Amino acid sequence: MWRRKLxxxxxxxxxxxxxxxxxxLEKISLQTPRSADQIAADLDRRIExxxxxxxxxxxxxxxxxxxxxxxxxxxxxxxxxxCDQRGHTPSNVDSWRAVPALSAASFGDARIACFPEERTTVxxxxxxxxxxxxxxxxxxxRSIHELENTKLYDASLLAHFCQCVIPDxxxxxxxxxxxxxxxxxxxxxxxxxxxxxxxxxxxxxxxxREDALDxxxxxxxxxxxxxxxxxxxxxxxxxxxLDYCASTxxxxxxxxxxxxxxxxxxxxxSRSVARDDLYDALSGTFGVSHExxxxxxxxxxxxxxxxxxxxxxxxxxxxVREQLKVGPHWxxxxxxxxxxxxxxxxxSTGLLQVFDLSNRGSVAAILTGDLVTxxxxxxxxxxxxxxxxxxxCSIAVDTMLGAARD
Amino acid sequence: MIDLTSLTxxxxxxxxxxxxxxxxxxxxxxxxREALRNGEWPxxxxxxxxxxxxxxxxxxxxxxxxxxxxLTVLAILPGNVIGPTIAAAYCAAAAGSKLMLKSSSxxxxxxxxLAAQFEQLGxxxxxxxxxMRWSGGDEDFEAKVFPLAQxxxxxxxxxxxxxxxxxxxxxxxxxxxxxxxxxxVPSGSDIGAATQAAAFDVALFDQRGCLSPQTIxxxxxxxxxxxxxxxxxxxxxxxxxxxxxAHAGEAEIAAVAEFIRRLHVRALxxxxxxxxxxxxxxxxxxxxxxxxxxEPFSRPACPAFGRLxxxxxCRDATQAADAAKTLGPKLDSVGVAGPVTPSLQRxxxxxxxxxxxxxGEMQRPPFGYRPQIADFANARVQ
Numbered sequence: 001m002w003r004r005k006l007x008x009x010x011x012x013x014x015x016x017x018x019x020x021x022x023x024x025l026e027k028i029s030l031q032t033p034r035s036a037d038q039i040a041a042d043l044d045r046r047i048e049x050x051x052x053x054x055x056x057x058x059x060x061x062x063x064x065x066x067x068x069x070x071x072x073x074x075x076x077x078x079x080x081x082x083c084d085q086r087g088h089t090p091s092n093v094d095s096w097r098a099v100p101a102l103s104a105a106s107f108g109d110a111r112i113a114c115f116p117e118e119r120t121t122v123x124x125x126x127x128x129x130x131x132x133x134x135x136x137x138x139x140x141x142r143s144i145h146e147l148e149n150t151k152l153y154d155a156s157l158l159a160h161f162c163q164c165v166i167p168d169x170x171x172x173x174x175x176x177x178x179x180x181x182x183x184x185x186x187x188x189x190x191x192x193x194x195x196x197x198x199x200x201x202x203x204x205x206x207x208x209r210e211d212a213l214d215x216x217x218x219x220x221x222x223x224x225x226x227x228x229x230x231x232x233x234x235x236x237x238x239x240x241x242l243d244y245c246a247s248t249x250x251x252x253x254x255x256x257x258x259x260x261x262x263x264x265x266x267x268x269x270s271r272s273v274a275r276d277d278l279y280d281a282l283s284g285t286f287g288v289s290h291e292x293x294x295x296x297x298x299x300x301x302x303x304x305x306x307x308x309x310x311x312x313x314x315x316x317x318x319x320v321r322e323q324l325k326v327g328p329h330w331x332x333x334x335x336x337x338x339x340x341x342x343x344x345x346x347x348s349t350g351l352l353q354v355f356d357l358s359n360r361g362s363v364a365a366i367l368t369g370d371l372v373t374x375x376x377x378x379x380x381x382x383x384x385x386x387x388x389x390x391x392x393c394s395i396a397v398d399t400m401l402g403a404a405r406d
Numbered sequence: 407m408i409d410l411t412s413l414t415x416x417x418x419x420x421x422x423x424x425x426x427x428x429x430x431x432x433x434x435x436x437x438x439r440e441a442l443r444n445g446e447w448p449x450x451x452x453x454x455x456x457x458x459x460x461x462x463x464x465x466x467x468x469x470x471x472x473x474x475x476x477l478t479v480l481a482i483l484p485g486n487v488i489g490p491t492i493a494a495a496y497c498a499a500a501a502g503s504k505l506m507l508k509s510s511s512x513x514x515x516x517x518x519x520l521a522a523q524f525e526q527l528g529x530x531x532x533x534x535x536x537x538m539r540w541s542g543g544d545e546d547f548e549a550k551v552f553p554l555a556q557x558x559x560x561x562x563x564x565x566x567x568x569x570x571x572x573x574x575x576x577x578x579x580x581x582x583x584x585x586x587x588x589x590x591v592p593s594g595s596d597i598g599a600a601t602q603a604a605a606f607d608v609a610l611f612d613q614r615g616c617l618s619p620q621t622i623x624x625x626x627x628x629x630x631x632x633x634x635x636x637x638x639x640x641x642x643x644x645x646x647x648x649x650x651x652a653h654a655g656e657a658e659i660a661a662v663a664e665f666i667r668r669l670h671v672r673a674l675x676x677x678x679x680x681x682x683x684x685x686x687x688x689x690x691x692x693x694x695x696x697x698x699x700x701e702p703f704s705r706p707a708c709p710a711f712g713r714l715x716x717x718x719x720c721r722d723a724t725q726a727a728d729a730a731k732t733l734g735p736k737l738d739s740v741g742v743a744g745p746v747t748p749s750l751q752r753x754x755x756x757x758x759x760x761x762x763x764x765x766g767e768m769q770r771p772p773f774g775y776r777p778q779i780a781d782f783a784n785a786r787v788q
Contacts, residue, residue, distance in 0.1 A: 078671045079671070081670065081671065081673075081675060082670040082671050085670040085673070085684065086670060102671065103664060103667045103668050103671075105664070105668060106667075106668050106671040106672075109668055109671050109672045110671050110672065112671075338660040338663065338664075339659050339660055339662075339663040339692070339693075340663070341663070341667065367667065369664075385660060385664075
């Protein structure tokens with residue numbers, strides 16, 4: 001069993017303990033009237049503390065969730081309209097489960113933010129997984145997620161990465177099959193990897209520029225790896241690199257306890273590879289054992305990420321839960337019916353709905369377009385939703401929008 | 407040099423054949439009705455489609471004056487609507503070409519019925535139509551079939567057309583791919599009549615073709631757009647018994663649900679006259695029969711299919727046309743409420759529309775609109 005040498009620097013004693021549940025509106029009315037900015041600052045502070053908390057309390061989560069809902073309802077016009085349309089408002093919602101969820105695709109339909117545009121510090125634009133039928137909101141028809149600040153985003157991504165990917169280390173050599181945030185300033189993945197690199201990186205670097213993968217640079221960096229190494233990239237980038245390795249008969253033998261994190265799936269690209277085949281190839285080509293090859297699940301519309309439990313299980317000496325994605329304690333997940341959006345019985349397969357406290361500036365309750373099967377400890381990804389465009393003469397919406405832009 | 411004897415004989419045969427398709431009791435109509443009974447579309451939709459496809463064909467069939475093309479043409483048919491199968495057969499025969507008719511896996515019998523009808527019509531059309539079936543995308547089989555044709559007319563999504571073009575001789579493929587249509591309601595229109603007409607265009611084939619309006623622009627204020635949306639939802643309700651919605655598959659049901667969820671963000675706020683802005687039809691086999699949403703003015707929305715309509719206010723026809731223009735070459739038809747004035751015709755054609763017609767006529771294109779007789783008369787794409 002491997003253990004990290006030092007505790008993560010994030011541990012902080014939780015300061016909030018709720019004793020009674022209220023509706024979100026009651027919570028607001030119990031407090032002295034405050035401005036939206038004051039409420040936002042207070043929420044940021046308290047959510048950050050909750051993220052850093054080593055002993056999270058579910059009652060406290062509920063309290064924060066309801067206060068966050070009330071804040072977002074009051075300060076986010078499109079979201080308020082959605083809540084009003086569905087008849088679920090802070091006056092009648094008393095649990096995070098009942099908070100109306102916004103479709104992730106709606107980030108392409110309207111500006112989903114609780115603050116004025118001029119206060120946006122970072123803007124993430126999706127890589128196109130979120131299908132939109134309406135080209136009206138933004139020119140590229142992709143989801144746009146604006147952040148007022150990156151405090152919660154950073155706290156969230158660092159803490160959960162630390163737990164799931166490097167529970168045994170403070171720093172790790174990183175070979176990143178992605179552009180850096182400087183090169184891709186609208187990519188949430190690039191932001192995330194740049195933040196991880198600057199915080200936990202120890203050599204290596206980014207190996208994609210202007211959409212071109214520096215395969216020779218990656219090979220050289222891998223060959224030079226003398227210590228535990230993390231290789232992190234999109235599935236599509238890995239496939240390209242594996243093709244290169246196959247054509248040049250390259251194989252590597254990374255130091256023991258090196259690890260691979262793959263993200264993003266294939267997102268409708270022309271070539272896709274079955275997950276097991278990809279992981280076999282990754283393991284074989286990089287010389288990394290299977291349980292050290294994990295997937296990350298995230299999207300530009302969410303501040304938090306989910307990782308396969310395999311790595312942390314291996315380090316904890318537990319039975320490895322294959323393909324089970326675990327989320328951080330400041331999130332909750334539901335599996336809901338793709339049509340009614342009602343919660344499904346435990347173990348069912350349906351759409352993943354997330355409540356993410358780190359989404360303070362937009363909407364915390366997000367309905368994704370991904371089908372998953374939920375278990376006690378997390379979920380297993382199944383596929384993109386069936387609501388993807390069916391075939392038909394007039395249905396190639398994305399194709400059409402692409403053509404219209406040309 | 408035109409062989410007038412042969413041309414006249416061909417035209418006579420085709421005019422007799424077209425008349426049979428307009429006759430509800432003809433052998434061809436009865437056979438088609440039976441063949442399509444348990445297919446994708448409800449009987450009422452089948453009947454409406456068969457009734458309309460050659461309703462105005464006589465004039466063009468009689469007017470075609472060109473030497474017999476004597477080409478062998480392969481037509482790859484769509485599965486989403488019924489009309490092109492019959493239209494392709496008559497266009498090819500009018501041009502004097504032999505036709506290999508490749509059916510969609512979703513509808514396999516109409517080609518056989520047409521071939522039988524051509525046999526019954528006699529020379530010179532007898533024997534010119536050969537129904538074909540294979541699994542689309544079977545490259546080995548298609549490698550043998552494509553060289554037999556001097557011309558290929560293909561319906562389908564853009565990827566299918568590009569795929570066929572890649573493998574067929576250069577310049578031999580005429581494609582009818584994805585396209586989108588919109589509606590426009592000028593101020594002062596008779597809203598009752600306009601909503602009835604628009605409901606027909608939306609309901610026939612549940613928007614699976616290219617000619618249904620997906621976005622309808624209403625000249626005037628938000629409130630006028632909302633009122634039109636309300637009227638359209640009533641008209642769609644009333645039309646449902648005579649033109650029922652087809653059975654929706656799992657993917658379509660999920661897509662409709664997602665469309666409604668997204669409308670909760672996109673729709674206009676409820677109007678002061680207390681009308682909502684999202685009108686959801688009654689449930690039919692687990693899916694809403696229709697959804698109409700009123701949204702603020704913006705570019706056209708193209709929300710999949712299944713009687714999903716976005717209504718948007720606009721300042722005037724020019725603003726609607728500017729919005730439609732953003733669809734680029736994918737803009738097909740514009741249906742306008744009331745008469746198509748020369749001014750409206752000019753504004754929308756300038757925006758790139760291929761056709762400007764009255765609402766209610768969008769799903770009844772003239773014979774020779776898609777495909778055209780000329781598609782089967784020339785070996786090269788014109």
